Amino acid sequence: MxxxxxxxxxxxxxxxxxxxxxxxxxxxxxxxxxxxxxxxxxxxxxxxxxxxxxxxxxxxxxxxxxxxxxxxxxxxxxxxxxxxxxxxxxxxxxxxxxxxxxxxxxxxxxxxxxxxxxxxxxxxxLELPGCFAMTETGHGSDVQHLRTTATYDPDTEEFVVDTPDPSARKDYIGNAARDGRMAVVFAQLVTGGVTHGVHAVLVPIRDGGGAPMPGVRIEDCGPKAGLNGVDNGRLWFERVRVPRANLLNRYGDVAPDGTYSSPIEGEGRRFFTMLGTLVRGRISVAGGAGSATKKALALAVRYGETRRQFTRPDTGEEVVVLDYLAHQRRLLPALATTYALHFAQEEMVSALHDVSDDRQQRELESRAAGLKAVATWHATRTIQTCREACGGAGYLSENLIAGLKADTDVFTTFEGDNTVLLQLVAKGLLTSYRDHVGDLDPWGMARFVADQAVNVVIERTAARAIIDRLVSGSSDALLDRGWQVRQFEDREKHVLEGLARRLRRASKEDAFDVFNAAQDHVLHAARAHVDRVVLEAFVAAVDRCEDPEAAALLDQVCDLYALSTIEADRAWFLEHGRLTPQRAKAVSQAVNELCARLRPRARDLVDAFGIPETWLTAPIAA
Missing domain, CATH: 1.10.540.10 (Acyl-CoA dehydrogenase/oxidase, N-terminal domain)
Known part of the structure; x- marks a missing residue:
C-alpha cells in the first residue's frame, strides 16, 4: 500500500x-x-x-x-x-x-x-537576445588558454576582437545560429602589447534585421543528437571593433589611454575569481539534469505498475513488472539516489544564495563541480535504465524517454566536462588537506601511517560488532544511520590520505606524470567526497521533515541510497577491510529487502516530484 x-x-x-x-x-x-x-x-x-x-x-x-x-x-x-x-x-x-x-x-x-x-x-x-561565447573549437575545458583576442586601440578607444586561427572559432554557442543579437565574448585582453588574461567583451553579432554584423561570421552547427530546438552556432571575428565601454569591467578595466587596472592582483587569481561568479550555470545544469531524471523515473514507474509479463504458477495471473525484484533493482536505487541528489542540490542552491565571503565561494565552486558531475552522470545512467525498463515502448518518441536520453546526453560535457570537474574537486580536497596536515616530515609521516593503521583496526572491530549483530538475528544492523555515515566518511578520508601520500613523492620535474598516473585515484577521491556530501544532505532532510509518515518513508529511501552506494563500491570496502565477504552479502540482501519495502510506495515517491501532467502525456504513463 x-x-x-x-x-x-x-x-x-x-x-x-x-x-x-x-x-x-x-x-x-x-x-x-x-x-x-x-x-x-x-x-x-x-x-x-x-x-x-x-x-x-x-x-x-x-x-x-x-x-x-x-x-x-x-x-x-x-x-x-x-x-x-x-x-x-x-x-x-x-x-x-x-x-x-x-x-x-x-x-x-x-x-x-x-x-x-x-x-x-x-x-x-527578450528585447536583446544574446549568447555566451566562451568555448572554442580548440579549447573547451581549458578556458584560461582561449585564443580569441580583444586588443585595445587607444587612438579610437575601441577593442578589436579577432579570431586568430581556425581553432579559435567560438563553437557550440547556444542562441548564435538563429536568434542572438549580442554575444558575451571571452577573449585574451591585450593592451599596449601586454596580455592580461581572459576577459569578457560585449560584441554585437547581428543588426536589427538579423544580418551578421560587419566582420562577424556565423555558421549553424547543424543537427545534433538532441536539443535541436536550441540554435547552436559557430562565430568568427575578423577585426571587429567595439567601444571601450563594452568591456565587462568588474574585475579588469582599461582606461582611455590603454592603462590596465584590476582590483585583483595576479592573472590566475583574477581568472578564477571571474569564473567563480559564473558558478550559477553549473549549479543550474545539475538541477536541470535532476528534473529530467525525475521525469524518466515517473514514466518508468508508472509503466512498471501496469505492464504485465509472465504468469504466477500458483494463480495463473500475469505479474506487473515492478513486482519483480530485478525490475525494482533497476529503478528503486536510482530513485533513492535521485532523492539524495535533490536534497544535496537544495543545500547547494542555499549556499549560492547565501554566499558571503571568499572561503564560502571556494567551497561552493568545489561542491558545484562535484555535484554537477555526479548528477549528470546519474541522469545519463538512469534515463538509459528507464528506457530499458520500458522495453520497446521506451524506444518510441511518443513515450518521451528517448527524447530525454538524447537531450541530456550532452549535460555530462557542457558547463564543464565531468572528468575535469572531478579533478578540480580532488585538487581542492588536496589543497585543504595540505592546509590542515601540512608537509609531513619523516617522523610526522610515520605517525600519520600509524594513525591510519589504528583507524583500520578500530573500524574492523566495529565491523565485527555489526556482523555479530547480524549473526544473532538483528537484521536492522545495517540500517544504523551512524554506521552508514561512518562508512562514507571513512572511505573519503582513507582515499584522500592515500592519494596525498602517493602525490607527495612527486618533484617539480615529474609532477605532471605522477598526477597523470594517479588519475583513477584522483577521481575516486572526488567521488567519495561527493557521495558523503550527498548522504549528509539526505540525512539532514529526513531530520527536517515534520510529518511522521513522510519522514518514515524518506528514512527508508535514505537507507536504500546509503546501502546501494556502498554495494556499488563494495570492491573497495572489501579490499580495505571495511566489509567482510559475509557482510558484503548482507548489504546486498538489505538492498533487496528495502526494494521490496519501497515497491508499494514507488508511485507515491514519483508523484511527490510534482511534475505537471501536461508533460507526462506518454501513452505508457496513462
Whole structure:
C-alpha cells in the first residue's frame, strides 16, 4: 500500500524546500505550456523561441535579476525556477539558461552599473537576445588558454576582437545560429602589447534585421543528437571593433589611454575569481539534469505498475513488472539516489544564495563541480535504465524517454566536462588537506601511517560488532544511520590520505606524470567526497521533515541510497577491510529487502516530484 494523500503532499513539501513557493509557481507556469509534438528542426526552433517569450511574459526571468532593474533579487529562486523547466521541453530549458543564466548572468556578474542599467531590462524582456561565447573549437575545458583576442586601440578607444586561427572559432554557442543579437565574448585582453588574461567583451553579432554584423561570421552547427530546438552556432571575428565601454569591467578595466587596472592582483587569481561568479550555470545544469531524471523515473514507474509479463504458477495471473525484484533493482536505487541528489542540490542552491565571503565561494565552486558531475552522470545512467525498463515502448518518441536520453546526453560535457570537474574537486580536497596536515616530515609521516593503521583496526572491530549483530538475528544492523555515515566518511578520508601520500613523492620535474598516473585515484577521491556530501544532505532532510509518515518513508529511501552506494563500491570496502565477504552479502540482501519495502510506495515517491501532467502525456504513463 502507498502512503495517504496527505503523506504524499508532505513528501512534496519536503522536496519543495526553502523555495517551495517559487517551485510551485514555476510548475504552474510550465503546466500552462503545451508540448511541441513532432516538429522539423526550424519549426522546433521557432516553437522554442515563442515559448521563451511566454516564459518572459510569465515573469520567469525576473526572479534572479536585481530589483533596481525590475527583477526580484532571488538568486536561489532563479535556479529552482530553472530546475522546474527540466520537467518540460529541455530545448526550452537550455535556451532559457543561455539567455538569462549565461548571457544575462555574465552581464550581471562581470559587468558594472552602466552595463546593468543599459542591458538587463532588455535581456529580461527578450528585447536583446544574446549568447555566451566562451568555448572554442580548440579549447573547451581549458578556458584560461582561449585564443580569441580583444586588443585595445587607444587612438579610437575601441577593442578589436579577432579570431586568430581556425581553432579559435567560438563553437557550440547556444542562441548564435538563429536568434542572438549580442554575444558575451571571452577573449585574451591585450593592451599596449601586454596580455592580461581572459576577459569578457560585449560584441554585437547581428543588426536589427538579423544580418551578421560587419566582420562577424556565423555558421549553424547543424543537427545534433538532441536539443535541436536550441540554435547552436559557430562565430568568427575578423577585426571587429567595439567601444571601450563594452568591456565587462568588474574585475579588469582599461582606461582611455590603454592603462590596465584590476582590483585583483595576479592573472590566475583574477581568472578564477571571474569564473567563480559564473558558478550559477553549473549549479543550474545539475538541477536541470535532476528534473529530467525525475521525469524518466515517473514514466518508468508508472509503466512498471501496469505492464504485465509472465504468469504466477500458483494463480495463473500475469505479474506487473515492478513486482519483480530485478525490475525494482533497476529503478528503486536510482530513485533513492535521485532523492539524495535533490536534497544535496537544495543545500547547494542555499549556499549560492547565501554566499558571503571568499572561503564560502571556494567551497561552493568545489561542491558545484562535484555535484554537477555526479548528477549528470546519474541522469545519463538512469534515463538509459528507464528506457530499458520500458522495453520497446521506451524506444518510441511518443513515450518521451528517448527524447530525454538524447537531450541530456550532452549535460555530462557542457558547463564543464565531468572528468575535469572531478579533478578540480580532488585538487581542492588536496589543497585543504595540505592546509590542515601540512608537509609531513619523516617522523610526522610515520605517525600519520600509524594513525591510519589504528583507524583500520578500530573500524574492523566495529565491523565485527555489526556482523555479530547480524549473526544473532538483528537484521536492522545495517540500517544504523551512524554506521552508514561512518562508512562514507571513512572511505573519503582513507582515499584522500592515500592519494596525498602517493602525490607527495612527486618533484617539480615529474609532477605532471605522477598526477597523470594517479588519475583513477584522483577521481575516486572526488567521488567519495561527493557521495558523503550527498548522504549528509539526505540525512539532514529526513531530520527536517515534520510529518511522521513522510519522514518514515524518506528514512527508508535514505537507507536504500546509503546501502546501494556502498554495494556499488563494495570492491573497495572489501579490499580495505571495511566489509567482510559475509557482510558484503548482507548489504546486498538489505538492498533487496528495502526494494521490496519501497515497491508499494514507488508511485507515491514519483508523484511527490510534482511534475505537471501536461508533460507526462506518454501513452505508457496513462
Amino acid at each position: 502507498g502512503i495517504t494523500a496527505g503523506g504524499v503532499e508532505a513528501l512534496r513539501e519536503s522536496l519543495d524546500g526553502r523555495w517551495g513557493a517559487v517551485r510551485r509557481g514555476s510548475v504552474e507556469l510550465l503546466g500552462g505550456l503545451k508540448p511541441p509534438g513532432e516538429l522539423e528542426r526550424e519549426e522546433y526552433r521557432a516553437w522554442v523561441a515563442e515559448q521563451l517569450h511566454a516564459l518572459a511574459e510569465g515573469g520567469h526571468p525576473l526572479i534572479g535579476f536585481p530589483a533596481e532593474h525590475g527583477g526580484q533579487d532571488d538568486v536561489g529562486g532563479s535556479v529552482v525556477a530553472f530546475e522546474v523547466l527540466g520537467f518540460g521541453d529541455l530545448s526550452l530549458m537550455v535556451k532559457a539558461g543561455v539567455q538569462w543564466g549565461l548571457f544575462g548572468g555574465a552581464v550581471q556578474a562581470l559587468g558594472t552599473a552602466g552595463h546593468h542599467e543599459r542591458y538587463l531590462r532588455a535581456i529580461m524582456s
